[in-house]
Amino acid sequence: MLAPGDSWTTWLAERREQRRARGLWRTRRCQAPGGILDFAGNDYLGLAGDPRLAEAQAEGARRHGAGARASHLVSGHLAVHEALEQRLAALTGRPAALLFSTGYMANLGTLQALCDADTRVFQDRLNHASLLDGTALAGARSRRFHHADLEDLERLLSRTPREARMLVVSDGVFSMDGDVADIAGLAATTHRHGGWLMVDDAHGLGVLGAAGDGCVGRAHGIGRVPVLVGTLGKALGSAGAFVAGSQALIDHLVQFARPYIYTTAQPPGVTAATLKALDLLEAExxxxxxxxxxxxxxxxxxxxxxxxxxxxxxxxxxxxxxxxxxxxxxxxxxxxxxxxxxxxxxxxxxxxxxxxxxxxxxxxxxxxxxxxxxxxxxxxxxxxxxxxxxxx
Missing domain, CATH: 3.90.1150.10 (Aspartate Aminotransferase, domain 1)
Structure with missing residues (x-):
């Protein structure tokens, strides 16, 4: 007879050995400063180690404290957060933006807030895990179209009742392949069927676009890409994420996005560092x-x-x-x-x-x-x- 808890111990051991046997066991590497050439990270503009960001972060912490102390809806929404949201909205050519603590939470919260069992969601087969998980959390009906295949997407959308709420979701730059989505094609196909397009431009923001506004940004306005997600911990060298769109979209997320509502606001020093990163994106x-x-x-x-x-x-x-x-x-x-x-x-x-x-x-x-x-x-x-x- 198994002692209390032994079934869990056995299950953990079995899972561990299965993954090891397939050569898929993941390990963490503790990195010391310097001494290694990093060709694995996402610091595309080299801002993460810029001393000006570090100083801005320190000054932000000195002024506002090391932490925000509460969620945005309690007492954690500070002037520095408001300033960053306005700058991100301006960068992407949207009326408004909303900060999240991580890109994973931004995708999870947006899909959970927008979708339910009556929503039809169509995702590129190579989308990031957070986009797939967000749809699952919402309990929405989800279909995956072949990677970058507009004809397959067209086929799926054409079989969907016109009155259904349809959301097409795609990475902007696919994180494991590095290829860029056909935003114009996705937008036209989605718009033709009366749906909305959501793009996660995590790896395009700061790198692509005329002013580092990404593969969506100002080139594809809010009418074509109503829901735009970007992250701050890659090209901008800090941490966190945001959603940009109409004021109505942002108001909806404030009311219904649980990962936003129930999370302590971003540390103000990190926010100040991101503001400095946006200055450098423009100036350099x-x-x-x-x-x-x-x-x-x-x-x-x-x-x-x-x-x-x-x-x-x-x-x-x-x-x-x-x-x-x-x-x-x-x-x-x-x-x-x-x-x-x-x-x-x-x-x-x-x-x-x-x-x-x-x-x-x-x-x-x-x-x-x-x-x-x-x-x-x-x-x-x-x-x-x-x-x-x-x-x-």
């Missing part, structure tokens, strides 16, 4: 120029080396190696040289699509890229040698 366009040059150089030299490039024009440059063990071997070899890259396996990507997720930053030096290319060339050469040894 050379960061984006530098990033674009690094992307072009990476793609040219990776192609010369014969590496398995994907069709990405963003800082996310995946090398699809196929098998999880091969990805882990390459990542380990790079780590031996002091280079950190993302080793992405299932269930984050489909089986057989394991990859190194290499990300570029305006903070990378030319010498950093040279070290990366040397290490990748070594991995590629070792694999070719090993294949020759076991070949016919």
């Amino acid at each position: 366009p050379e960061r984006r120029t530098r990033l674009a040059k690094l992307i072009a150089r990476f793609r040219k030299e990776a192609a010369t080396l014969g590496l398995p490039l994907a069709g990405s024009r963003t800082p996310i440059q995946p090398l699809v190696l196929g098998e999880s063990h091969r990805v882990m071997h390459w990542a380990a070899r790079l780590a031996e040289r002091g280079i950190l890259v993302g080793a992405i396996r299932e269930p984050t990507v489909p089986r057989g699509q394991a990859r190194l997720r290499i990300t570029l930053s305006a903070a990378h030096r030319d010498a950093d890229l040279e070290a990366l290319f040397e290490a990748l060339a070594d991995c590629h050469a070792r694999d070719a040698l090993a294949e020759g040894e076991v070949g016919p």
Whole structure:
């Protein structure tokens, strides 16, 4: 007979061993400051380590305290939060914006507040997990269309009663592939069927667009993309997220988005740092120029080396190696040289699509890229040698 709690202990052990046996066990790496070349993070503009953001954060904490003390609807909504929401609305060309503590919470809260059992939701098959989870939380009817396939989306929408509330949801830049959604095509298709389009532009904000306003921003107005989500912890180098749209949308989220209502407001120092990041985004366009040059150089030299490039024009440059063990071997070899890259396996990507997720930053030096290319060339050469040894 099992003692009380033993069934849980057994279940945890079984789950652990199943994942280890498949080579999918995840581990955390405690990073010390400096000493490693980071090609795994999302600090696309190199702002996370900028001392001006650190000073703005410290000054914000000195003025307002280390924490906001309460949720936005109790006593935690401060003037610095209000200022940031106004700046984000202006950046994206929307009437209003609403701060969330994380991008995951922004997606979860928005979908939970907008959708119910009567809502028909249509999601790109490669959407971020938070978008899928938000729909599940809302209990909405959800269908997934083939990745970037407007014809498949059209087919699904055409089979939906016109009177139904329809919401089409897509990443702006897909986080594991680096490709950019066809926002104009999605908007036109959705609009034709009387639905709304929601885009999570987490990896486009600050990088794409004429002024770093992302792949949606001002280029695709509120009439075409009524619900726009962006994050602050990637190109802007701080933390948190926001939803931008009409005043009616933001009012609705304030009333009904549970992750917003029941969470302590963002620490004011973080908010102040984000305001400084927006200043630098506007004042230092050379960061984006530098990033674009690094992307072009990476793609040219990776192609010369014969590496398995994907069709990405963003800082996310995946090398699809196929098998999880091969990805882990390459990542380990790079780590031996002091280079950190993302080793992405299932269930984050489909089986057989394991990859190194290499990300570029305006903070990378030319010498950093040279070290990366040397290490990748070594991995590629070792694999070719090993294949020759076991070949016919």
